[in-house]
Amino acid sequence: MHLSEEIERVQTKLKTLRHEAHRHDTWVTVEIARHKERPRTRDYIAHLIDGFEELKGDRLRADDPAIVGGLGWFRGRAVLVVGHQKGRTLDEQTLHNFGMARPEGYRKAQRLFALAERHRLPVLTFVDTPGAYPGVAAEEGGQARAIADTMLRMARLSVPVVATIIGEGGSGGALALAVADRVLMQENATYSVISPEGCAAILWRDADYAAQAAESLRPTASQLYDLGVIETVVREPRGGAQKDPEAAAEAVGAAITDALDELQQLDPEVRRRQRRERFRRLGAWADPEEGLPGAPFSPSRM
Amino acid sequence: MNVTVEIEHRATDPQRHDWVCRSCHTHSDLAAMRELLYVCPQCGYHARIGARERIRQLTDPGSFTELWSGVKTLDPLGFVDLQTYPERVLEAQGKTGLAEAIVTGTATIADTACVLAVMDFGFMGGSMGSVVGEKLWRSAELAAGEHLPLVAVCSSGGARMQEGILSLMQMAKTSCAVDLITDAGVQFIALLVDPCTGGVVASFATLADICIAEPGAQLYFSGPRVIQQTTREALPAGFGSAERNLELGHLDAVVPRADLRDKLGAYLRLLKGGEGPERGETRGPAGRGTGRLAEAALDRAQAVAAYARRALVRGDRESPDEAQDAPA
Ligand SMILES: [Zn+2]
Numbered sequence: 001m002h003l004s005e006e007i008e009r010v011q012t013k014l015k016t017l018r019h020e021a022h023r024h025d026t027w028v029t030v031e032i033a034r035h036k037e038r039p040r041t042r043d044y045i046a047h048l049i050d051g052f053e054e055l056k057g058d059r060l061r062a063d064d065p066a067i068v069g070g071l072g073w074f075r076g077r078a079v080l081v082v083g084h085q086k087g088r089t090l091d092e093q094t095l096h097n098f099g100m101a102r103p104e105g106y107r108k109a110q111r112l113f114a115l116a117e118r119h120r121l122p123v124l125t126f127v128d129t130p131g132a133y134p135g136v137a138a139e140e141g142g143q144a145r146a147i148a149d150t151m152l153r154m155a156r157l158s159v160p161v162v163a164t165i166i167g168e169g170g171s172g173g174a175l176a177l178a179v180a181d182r183v184l185m186q187e188n189a190t191y192s193v194i195s196p197e198g199c200a201a202i203l204w205r206d207a208d209y210a211a212q213a214a215e216s217l218r219p220t221a222s223q224l225y226d227l228g229v230i231e232t233v234v235r236e237p238r239g240g241a242q243k244d245p246e247a248a249a250e251a252v253g254a255a256i257t258d259a260l261d262e263l264q265q266l267d268p269e270v271r272r273r274q275r276r277e278r279f280r281r282l283g284a285w286a287d288p289e290e291g292l293p294g295a296p297f298s299p300s301r302m
Numbered sequence: 303m304n305v306t307v308e309i310e311h312r313a314t315d316p317q318r319h320d321w322v323c324r325s326c327h328t329h330s331d332l333a334a335m336r337e338l339l340y341v342c343p344q345c346g347y348h349a350r351i352g353a354r355e356r357i358r359q360l361t362d363p364g365s366f367t368e369l370w371s372g373v374k375t376l377d378p379l380g381f382v383d384l385q386t387y388p389e390r391v392l393e394a395q396g397k398t399g400l401a402e403a404i405v406t407g408t409a410t411i412a413d414t415a416c417v418l419a420v421m422d423f424g425f426m427g428g429s430m431g432s433v434v435g436e437k438l439w440r441s442a443e444l445a446a447g448e449h450l451p452l453v454a455v456c457s458s459g460g461a462r463m464q465e466g467i468l469s470l471m472q473m474a475k476t477s478c479a480v481d482l483i484t485d486a487g488v489q490f491i492a493l494l495v496d497p498c499t500g501g502v503v504a505s506f507a508t509l510a511d512i513c514i515a516e517p518g519a520q521l522y523f524s525g526p527r528v529i530q531q532t533t534r535e536a537l538p539a540g541f542g543s544a545e546r547n548l549e550l551g552h553l554d555a556v557v558p559r560a561d562l563r564d565k566l567g568a569y570l571r572l573l574k575g576g577e578g579p580e581r582g583e584t585r586g587p588a589g590r591g592t593g594r595l596a597e598a599a600l601d602r603a604q605a606v607a608a609y610a611r612r613a614l615v616r617g618d619r620e621s622p623d624e625a626q627d628a629p630a
Binding site for chain 1: 370372373374375376377378379381382383384431432433435436439461463465466467468469470471472473474475477478479480481482484500501503504505506507508509521522523524528529532533535536537538541542546550551552611614
């Protein structure tokens with residue numbers, strides 16, 4: 001009697017401790033994902049892409065440095081690369097607007113996707129942004145439609161598309177470059193519908209609850225893998241990618257190679273339909289009329 | 303401001319006979335407001351209305367058949383903030399009488415059969431979670447399979463944060479749904495009503511063939527508060543309003559509520575192409591016409607709904623063309 005009570009007490013305590021430890025883990029990941037020294041898109045391009053030729057401009061009015069793109073050779077294959085660029089020094093960060101793209105950036109991505117489509121080049125994207133830039137000019141310049149259109153155009157590509165979340169995957173601004181056949185994510189990257197601070201401010205009405213919000217949002221790679229949102233968790237060097245950028249890039253390169261090898265075996269139309277199906281499955285719902293609960297884990301019913 | 307006054311189908315308080323305009327504060331008789339479609343007779347302010355009232359206003363009387371009303375949200379993250387997610391959903395269901403933030407089905411609008419999806423801002427701020435995404439997907443799939451136009455009434459405060467990343471994924475899912483109807487070549491019209499913001503405007507809503515809004519609707523991706531907190535920029539007059547969006551080239555038209563049904567009908571007929579309406583085809587002010595085309599449209603809308611129900615039960619969504627042969 002006493003013993004079972006004691007066991008129960010210890011078990012409860014253990015559960016609380018695990019919970020706390022987990023919360024701690026999530027916040028540590030948030031901090032590593034935002035680490036100043038974390039390798040950026042340009043670092044991955046430098047490590048993984050040979051003969052990179054940057055291509056600028058949206059062909060309408062401007063070039064947005066928050067999104068960089070261009071052509072290059074990935075392990076012997078000609079590819080198109082597009083990614084958010086955050087910058088590291090304050091000057092760089094200011095130049096790249098901390099990776100927060102404006103409509104011009106998304107339209108640049110769109111016209112580069114069209115280029116890849118026309119010349120049958122696989123598309124590699126790198127996602128690293130706190131979110132789309134929330135400025136007046138961006139809003140009035142059609143930010144909403146620019147993001148929507150980028151997603152639709154990615155969905156319609158007949159070439160293989162591999163997205164890699166390398167830092168912060170912040171909301172719609174991140175997703176705009178991640179409507180891909182395969183979504184890879186580094187171990188210490190995050191991907192979320194809203195920043196923990198933003199979520200805490202709205203639901204807890206206090207931004208100080210950010211760590212708690214982060215835990216609730218489940219933004220880490222292993223959690224997203226369990227929800228079926230990403231295909232691959234890419235291991236990082238101990239302590240995070242910034243400890244050994246070269247090793248981190250090698251691991252990302254290996255994961256991209258695996259994904260491309262698989263994807264290039266598929267018929268373009270089949271690949272496109274599967275991409276659509278991939279996103280159709282995402283969500284958690286139940287339909288009593290149908291008797292089959294839809295869940296992120298369940299295979300498509302189509 | 304009292305939401306129960308503004309959102310008609312929730313105005314259940316028998317004590318309440320008058321309606322107070324949120325804009326000019328004029329009192330009007332609640333029963334009269336129903337006739338006026340909840341547009342203030344003094345200043346023209348378009349009050350927010352719920353999905354059921356919207357359907358009453360837009361569709362030809364008796365033509366709407368609801369589909370997929372049983373689709374329920376799960377709690378994939380076990381999300382807890384100040385309340386649990388299931389508690390918040392229950393509360394929203396009690397408040398609105400709706401199962402979720404969207405109502406879907408088939409109907410005729412000005413005598414044209416269509417698939418209709420109507421969002422409800424009263425249900426957790428019209429936030430887009432898995433159910434909204436799934437019902438939009440099914441609407442698009444049915445429209446594509448049956449070659450019926452899709453009409454979506456969009457109103458949303460943004461993401462369903464309690465579903466975390468899966469909520470974000472609905473932006474991609476609904477954009478892929480647009481891909482599906484683009485392939486099928488069916489017409490897609492979006493009506494943006496106050497407020498339509500966040501992930502919904504940055505996905506399917508702005509991907510429509512024709513994108514219109516009600517007067518005074520607030521439409522934006524990032525709201526004034528986020529903009530000011532992040533950039534401290536001063537907002538121009540009318541920021542985010544339907545009228546300013548029209549000026550900036552983001553909308554095809556701003557259409558007063560009283561004209562919506564006819565306007566949607568005109569768009570649908572034009573996008574369908576081919577020959578114009580038959581001479582002598584008449585449609586009374588009450589809505590549904592009496593001519594042969596009106597009857598055919600209603601039959602078609604109802605047959606498609608019946609087909610969608612059967613397909614769901616049998617699970618054979620592979621052969622959507624069947625309904626064309628199905629008896630009405
Ligand atoms: Zn008024």
